[in-house]
Amino acid sequence: MNGPVGEMPVAPVPDLDATPAETPERARVLLVDDDERNLLAVANVLEDLGEVVSARSGEEALRHLLKGEFAVILLDVYMPGMDGYETAQIIRNRDQTKGIPIVFLSAVNKETEHQLRGYSMGAVDYVFKPVDPIILRSKVAVFVDLFEKSKEIEAKARQEQALLDANLRANAERLRAEQELRRAEQRQAAIIQSLPMVLYLEPFNAHPRRPNYVSGDLEAITGYTYRQVADDPNIWADRLHPDDRDRTIASIEARRKSGRSSIEYRWMCADGSYKHFLDQAVLLRDAHGQPLEFAGTLTDISEQRSLEMQLVQAQKMDAIGKLTGGIAHDFNNLLAAVIGGLGLIEKRAQLPDEQRKVLAMTKRAAEQGSELVRRLLAFARRQKLEPHPVEIPTLREAVSDLLLHTLGGLVNIEWQVENGVWNAFADQAQIELALLNLIINGRDAMPGGGTLTIAAENRQVGDDEVQGLEAGDYVRLAVTDTGTGISPEDLDRVMDPFFTTKDVGKGSGLGLSMVYGFATQSNGAFRIESELGAGTTAELWLPRAPGEQPKAGRATGDKPRRRPARNLRLLLVDDHVEVRSTTAAVLEDLGHTVEQASNGAEALEALKTRECDFDVLISDYAMPHLSGTEFLREAREICPEVPAVIITGYAEAEAIHDRPEGVEILQKPFTAGRLEEVLAQVSDARVVAG
Numbered sequence: 001m002n003g004p005v006g007e008m009p010v011a012p013v014p015d016l017d018a019t020p021a022e023t024p025e026r027a028r029v030l031l032v033d034d035d036e037r038n039l040l041a042v043a044n045v046l047e048d049l050g051e052v053v054s055a056r057s058g059e060e061a062l063r064h065l066l067k068g069e070f071a072v073i074l075l076d077v078y079m080p081g082m083d084g085y086e087t088a089q090i091i092r093n094r095d096q097t098k099g100i101p102i103v104f105l106s107a108v109n110k111e112t113e114h115q116l117r118g119y120s121m122g123a124v125d126y127v128f129k130p131v132d133p134i135i136l137r138s139k140v141a142v143f144v145d146l147f148e149k150s151k152e153i154e155a156k157a158r159q160e161q162a163l164l165d166a167n168l169r170a171n172a173e174r175l176r177a178e179q180e181l182r183r184a185e186q187r188q189a190a191i192i193q194s195l196p197m198v199l200y201l202e203p204f205n206a207h208p209r210r211p212n213y214v215s216g217d218l219e220a221i222t223g224y225t226y227r228q229v230a231d232d233p234n235i236w237a238d239r240l241h242p243d244d245r246d247r248t249i250a251s252i253e254a255r256r257k258s259g260r261s262s263i264e265y266r267w268m269c270a271d272g273s274y275k276h277f278l279d280q281a282v283l284l285r286d287a288h289g290q291p292l293e294f295a296g297t298l299t300d301i302s303e304q305r306s307l308e309m310q311l312v313q314a315q316k317m318d319a320i321g322k323l324t325g326g327i328a329h330d331f332n333n334l335l336a337a338v339i340g341g342l343g344l345i346e347k348r349a350q351l352p353d354e355q356r357k358v359l360a361m362t363k364r365a366a367e368q369g370s371e372l373v374r375r376l377l378a379f380a381r382r383q384k385l386e387p388h389p390v391e392i393p394t395l396r397e398a399v400s401d402l403l404l405h406t407l408g409g410l411v412n413i414e415w416q417v418e419n420g421v422w423n424a425f426a427d428q429a430q431i432e433l434a435l436l437n438l439i440i441n442g443r444d445a446m447p448g449g450g451t452l453t454i455a456a457e458n459r460q461v462g463d464d465e466v467q468g469l470e471a472g473d474y475v476r477l478a479v480t481d482t483g484t485g486i487s488p489e490d491l492d493r494v495m496d497p498f499f500t501t502k503d504v505g506k507g508s509g510l511g512l513s514m515v516y517g518f519a520t521q522s523n524g525a526f527r528i529e530s531e532l533g534a535g536t537t538a539e540l541w542l543p544r545a546p547g548e549q550p551k552a553g554r555a556t557g558d559k560p561r562r563r564p565a566r567n568l569r570l571l572l573v574d575d576h577v578e579v580r581s582t583t584a585a586v587l588e589d590l591g592h593t594v595e596q597a598s599n600g601a602e603a604l605e606a607l608k609t610r611e612c613d614f615d616v617l618i619s620d621y622a623m624p625h626l627s628g629t630e631f632l633r634e635a636r637e638i639c640p641e642v643p644a645v646i647i648t649g650y651a652e653a654e655a656i657h658d659r660p661e662g663v664e665i666l667q668k669p670f671t672a673g674r675l676e677e678v679l680a681q682v683s684d685a686r687v688v689a690g
């Protein structure tokens with residue numbers, strides 16, 4: 001056989017019944033004689049034996065022989081030109097004709113010598129003229145018969161060969177199909193082997209169920225070999241997660257009725273970890289419709305579940321963030337009024353010492369409330385951040401100073417800052433605060449002491465590599481402790497605001513919430529990995545600073561203090577009546593004259609009637625109908641020169657990007673001092689501009 005079997009062309013199998021031993025045309029007899037009468041007479045005699053072809057010379061005979069087959073040649077010996085002997089010689093010398101029997105016909109040479117010559121020329125017979133028709137007929141009949149028989153045998157042989165060929169082809173075809181099937185099976189096995197999936201067959205009535213795994217990499221998925229599973233009849237039920245057991249076993253029972261099942265459950269693998277499996281099966285029935293067995297697949301869907309859970313977690317954080325943010329914003333406004341009012345009383349009222357103390361306590365409580373609100377706003381990603389390039393090594397100094405008295409002697413801190421670590425782009429004060437929170441959590445998790453490792457390194461993130469991060473360069477800060485660790489159930493909740501396992505008064509449960517909010521608001525990410533008993537790693541990912549020099553020192557703190565501005569004529573716009581009155585009182589207390597408006601439209605009216613006779617416009621940001629920035633933009637149309645301040649409860653991006661040129665932002669809640677500072681700043685700016 002040539003070439004690989006698989007490549008053999010598919011030959012159509014001949015339909016043998018349709019071609020019986022081909023009915024040969026009549027056998028032909030070649031009659032060669034120069035005498036026309038002889039030709040006619042002999043032809044007459046032989047007519048019914050076969051087709052008689054007449055030739056009048058040796059040459060003509062040879063021409064006929066070139067064109068077709070003959071059963072026998074009757075050859076006259078004496079002919080003018082080429083005689084019978086010569087003709088016979090040529091016939092015998094040709095491959096195609098040498099097998100045809102030649103019968104010489106002769107009228108004259110009856111001598112033995114001539115007969116011998118005739119035989120030696122290849123004749124099979126020698127007949128003398130005048131020919132006896134009966135003898136000639138029977139002689140020729142023998143040859144015609146012989147010819148037909150041999151033709152028949154040839155046809156049979158051909159037919160057999162055809163049968164043989166067809167058989168061979170069919171065999172090759174079958175072989176090819178088998179190989180194709182085997183290859184398909186191998187392909188399927190390879191696919192199943194590489195998927196997190198095993199196939200099983202399972203008796204219909206087994207108690208407890210006994211899946212018989214038939215293909216797939218069971219060991220890679222569960223850690224158990226086929227043998228181990230087959231040897232322990234209870235292994236499946238024993239290792240189900242306790243919370244999933246009853247439901248799962250009930251579903252397995254129920255599928256005997258329904259004929260199919262699709263169940264998800266957690267199952268403990270050989271290494272003791274739980275995996276999520278999707279177990280799907282259908283009932284196979286025999287020819288009579290009786291239940292035979294279940295055929296099913298067991299698929300490891302742990303990765304999918306984990307991704308889904310991460311998504312749910314992110315959505316949860318988002319929802320809580322929105323809720324908290326809204327509440328915190330309202331509280332912030334109220335606290336602004338409370339703190340402002342208390343400040344006024346402190347200044348204006350002549351109080352006895354006892355009451356002054358109460359006042360101070362009340363103010364401290366309100367300030368603590370506002371600190372709480374600030375942390376909530378941080379979680380809700382609504383704090384005002386001032387991102388700058390931050391040199392990581394400087395963090396170490398800042399944080400170490402703050403920690404001096406916090407850690408106690410039992411906890412040892414180890415810094416591992418990678419050489420050439422990039423600058424992070426974030427609010428430095430908030431990074432410090434975040435690190436402090438994480439370090440204190442680590443300390444609390446190691447009551448018996450231990451080592452806290454703070455590592456900083458560069459990381460490049462590709463698409464989809466780290467959840468919640470866009471591709472790019474990041475600085476990864478990781479705080480690792482060797483403490484108690486966090487249980488998997490708690491791990492999902494540690495970033496929720498107010499989730500704490502600490503005693504009342506020891507923890508507010510806002511530390512990680514803040515870190516999370518800060519990281520997310522800074523276009524970074526925050527993650528916690530932990531194992532009960534083995535410790536915890538908290539990772540803060542911050543984007544790498546674009547290529548610019550870090551600013552020395554902190555953004556706040558080293559601004560030059562300005563001289564307070566006095567006797568300014570102010571227009572104050574705020575929709576919240578209590579907040580507005582308190583702010584107005586504070587401003588008046590600082591020596592300014594205040595005109596109040598409860599919304600943008602009213603304020604614009606005032607600007608028109610007083611023809612811009614104001615030194616500074618002060619507007620709340622979040623107001624219905626016309627926001628602070630919208631109001632100021634319209635105000636600028638009427639009075640292009642007047643400086644302005646926006647008071648904002650939370651740092652909404654729009655409030656910062658949208659504000660008209662030269663407008664300062666004052667963050668709530670604010671102190672009288674801060675208000676004075678901002679007023680000085682904007683009125684100064686006016687002097688410079690003017």
Ligand SMILES: Nc1ncnc2c1ncn2[C@@H]1O[C@H](COP(=O)(O)OP(=O)(O)OP(=O)(O)O)[C@@H](O)[C@H]1O
Nearest residue numbers: 441442445494500501502507508509510511512536
């Ligand atoms: N490193 C850690 N090891 C073990 N548990 C931790 C760790 N960090 C956080 N936790 C757990 O997460 C909870 C929430 O932490 P988070 O920092 O948000 O709040 P807190 O520390 O309880 O209070 P706060 O930080 O507001 O003072 C903690 O109460 C603790 O149970």
Ligand SMILES: [Mg+2]
Nearest residue numbers: 437441511512
């Ligand atoms: Mg904490």
